[in-house]
Amino acid sequence: MASEVAAEPRVGAELPPLEIPVTRTLIVAGAIASRDYQDVHHDAELARQKGSPDIFMNILTTNGLVGRYITDHFGPTAVLRKVAIRLGAPNYPGDTMVLTGRIEDVVEDDDGATATVRVVGANGIGRHVTGTVTVTLPGAGVSPGAGESPGTGASSGVDISPGGCAS
């Protein structure tokens, strides 16, 4: 089916942004769907006692949303190989997270191509998530121009010092 052929990956290409309204419902639904019952993800009062202004999204939900962002873009044939994320500014209810992505590297292999995508999710108070996703796109060719920007992939890793929230 032509519609299921993954989009051609090209180094330097930007993925269209995805806006995620950070609702209380999303935070709680994501926490429970990931079986994470830490109170800071569903109980605002206890979250405040622990020094947080409100409940906040758990990392498993962020991980799921990053994965969805990539497969939404490349289509259902895309296969996630690796998702590496680091959290920064928390996702509190009422905020909006905008996921953006940039293809940093494309490697052709027998089955298609494997792309490395640098992903950033920014909310109203900063960068909620930064990371990289490696995704295999079966049947995808390497479009002309790929690989003409050597080095762009090299710096694509997580580039913040250990402890993203360290001040």
Place this chain on the structure above:
Amino acid sequence: MSAGVPETDEPGVRLAGYEGRAAAVAGVGKDPVNLPMIRHWCEAMGDTNPGYAGPDAVAPPTMLQAWTMGGLSGHVGRTGAYDELVGLLDAAGCTSVVATDCEQEYLRPLRPGDEVAFDTVIEAVSERKTTKLGTGYFVTTRTDVRVAGELVGTHRFRILKYAPARREPPAPRPRRPRPVVNRDNAGFWEGVAGHRLLIQRCAECGTLRHPWLPGCNACGCPEWDTVEASGEGTVHSYVVMHHPPFPAFDPPYAVGLIQLAEGVRMVSNVVGVPYDKVRIGLPVRVEFRRYGADGADGGGGDGEGALVLPVFRVVEGEG
């Protein structure tokens, strides 16, 4: 440890001893990979990928950790070492936890029916770090996830166990400066309190004056009475305050010199238009604003001693 090293992170040294030790051995997922949990996950994430539904469904790869979660009934396969480590951190005051990093590799998709088993090792315990949240230790674990002995994915997870930084209570917003009320001007402020703008009038020559003074500028007579201003006026001149900021004021704001209809001038805020739309000649009308007690100035925290001030609102249709 050499005796000469100052300021050793004593708990950190002990904690580092946990590196390489198992945190979970032969843990088993509480449920086999299954469609209902996949569907709930996809609903929460808004993920409509058709590959995650139907007879040939696979689980979203990012669910990897979810299959290993203990849920409300607690973790499985967890070792004494991990609980000890957590206990030491708790005892060091690091009672809060937040996840900071997650790195997952997926070797093959998980399918409904797959029975997940896992082993977790403590890879690293950091030195004591100071973060915005508080000071604490980063603990990194790596979990290998297997199905029927086959490695299907790895999951590296980093948490910060920390002592929450004491949050400073927000400083009460400074009060607006209070007028200095004395024998010579008390009548003016009494008028303002009653929402009346009073102008002093010389009892001898009838000259109006503002601000209030003990005697007449024109004839020197100390006797006076008052007339109530109509409240109508125009902007005679103005300045816009950008800098320096004064406590209780939010620059930029316009300070107007208002020519009252009766002929005297007074200084006050011009309201009802943005600061940069104030112009000489704009018609204005007095308005009595209450500041403080009810937080109407955004000041809040004033409690008792609310302040009433005459300000000048641009007349509708102008500006």
